Amino acid sequence: MTLRVGVIGTGMIGRDHIRRMTTVLAGVAVTAVTDVDVATAKKVAEGLPGAVLHATGEDLIADPAVDAVVVCSWGPTHEQYVLGSIAAGKPVFCEKPLATTQDACRRIVEAEVAAGRRLVQVGYMRRYDAAYRALKEVVDSGQIGNPLMMHCAHRNADVPSFYEKESAITDTAVHEIDMVRWMFGEEITAARVLIPRKSRNGGPLQDPLLLILEMAGGALVDVEISVNIRYGYDIRGEVVGEDGTAALGDLSPVLVRSAGQAATPVPVDWRERFLRAYDVEIQEWVDSIAGGGVPLGPSAWDGYAAAAVSDSGVEALRTGTRVPVTLAPRPALYDAAVEVPR
Numbered sequence: 001m002t003l004r005v006g007v008i009g010t011g012m013i014g015r016d017h018i019r020r021m022t023t024v025l026a027g028v029a030v031t032a033v034t035d036v037d038v039a040t041a042k043k044v045a046e047g048l049p050g051a052v053l054h055a056t057g058e059d060l061i062a063d064p065a066v067d068a069v070v071v072c073s074w075g076p077t078h079e080q081y082v083l084g085s086i087a088a089g090k091p092v093f094c095e096k097p098l099a100t101t102q103d104a105c106r107r108i109v110e111a112e113v114a115a116g117r118r119l120v121q122v123g124y125m126r127r128y129d130a131a132y133r134a135l136k137e138v139v140d141s142g143q144i145g146n147p148l149m150m151h152c153a154h155r156n157a158d159v160p161s162f163y164e165k166e167s168a169i170t171d172t173a174v175h176e177i178d179m180v181r182w183m184f185g186e187e188i189t190a191a192r193v194l195i196p197r198k199s200r201n202g203g204p205l206q207d208p209l210l211l212i213l214e215m216a217g218g219a220l221v222d223v224e225i226s227v228n229i230r231y232g233y234d235i236r237g238e239v240v241g242e243d244g245t246a247a248l249g250d251l252s253p254v255l256v257r258s259a260g261q262a263a264t265p266v267p268v269d270w271r272e273r274f275l276r277a278y279d280v281e282i283q284e285w286v287d288s289i290a291g292g293g294v295p296l297g298p299s300a301w302d303g304y305a306a307a308a309v310s311d312s313g314v315e316a317l318r319t320g321t322r323v324p325v326t327l328a329p330r331p332a333l334y335d336a337a338v339e340v341p342r
């Protein structure tokens with residue numbers, strides 16, 4: 001059976017997911033699109049034989065030729081489309097963040113619990129990245145002993161002009177927030193932010209930042225967030241255990257030695273660095289729901305938990321204090337929600 005998908009938001013990642021669903025993945029077809037930027041959506045629809053261009057996200061969700069919805073619009077619009085998909089009983093893959101506040105995420109969790117089945121998956125694609133999966137396997141094997149700390153770096157070459165001070169946490173470090181919950185298999189209990197000297201490349205932003213996360217089991221995670229690093233898109237992670245360390249490997253397939261130097265290329269952006277992870281993520285989502293099953297990836301609960309930590313991180317950035325994370329009780333629908341079945 002071919003899963004018929006409608007895509008809301010035909011911007012950068014919307015178009016990238018449409019490309020992979022139409023030219024890379026199996027068992028899926030894009031049958032409808034919409035965007036408030038009608039001209040772009042029309043152009044995208046014209047390149048998709050048989051696809052319908054809808055005036056609104058609500059019309060797309062109601063389309064009988066749409067079995068499942070992919071939400072790639074701006075964060076503040078996610079809640080309405082995810083709630084609309086749940087109300088229509090349709091599986092929905094929502095790009096991160098699930099919603100921009102923890103209250104909005106809770107409303108989504110409550111709607112899904114009321115519906116009585118898992119319909120929502122959130123686009124935290126690092127759980128599907130080969131390097132992160134290999135790192136987690138080492139940690140889970142016990143080879144490096146009990147994990148005590150994790151050092152992370154999230155470096156963007158640059159960011160768009162509408163990127164705000166808080167985006168370093170809510171839009172960028174939110175990937176690490178989800179990833180470490182999954183890596184350690186436990187919740188984050190508090191956040192702090194340390195502010196170093198400002199980069200001259202950062203404009204009005206406080207760039208870089210250091211986010212410190214406390215894990216429920218006592219481990220500490222530090223995340224360097226640099227969003228104007230210029231040289232490329234660089235994602236790092238190293239877990240320090242009692243008996244050893246394990247780090248994400250060098251991902252380039254080529255090392256060039258020339259003119260007295262050894263060099264590997266650095267990815268330009270997230271599309272290049274996580275190309276394969278997005279493919280695996282969406283293919284697994286398609287496969288899990290195509291036969292009427294439930295989505296197995298990051299859940300609405302994971303989206304809510306990440307948003308709650310993100311809110312604490314923003315508060316820590318604003319106040320310079322340690323801010324605890326308080327989560328609502330986890331509904332039984334999400335038991336084992338920080339684990340991704342393999």
Ligand SMILES: NC(=O)C1=CN([C@@H]2O[C@H](COP(=O)(O)OP(=O)(O)OC[C@H]3O[C@@H](n4cnc5c(N)ncnc54)[C@H](O)[C@@H]3O)[C@@H](O)[C@H]2O)C=CC1
Pocket residue numbers: 008009010011012013014034035036037040057072073074075077095096097123124125171270
């Ligand atoms: N998983 C990942 O690594 C990444 C995730 N993202 C996430 O994907 C989402 C979109 O990001 P980008 O594609 O980079 O942004 P973008 O600005 O390129 O595209 C967003 C599109 O949504 C449309 N839009 C805005 N409001 C809408 C509404 N109410 N209804 C329908 N369409 C609407 C805009 O017109 C625009 O075309 C964001 O939530 C972002 O955080 C983005 C980049 C990477």
Ligand SMILES: O=C1[C@@H](O)[C@H](O)[C@@H](O)[C@H](O)[C@H]1O
Pocket residue numbers: 156159171172175270
């Ligand atoms: O999700 C993403 C963007 O929205 C965000 O702005 C970037 O900082 C991240 O690296 C990228 O993965």
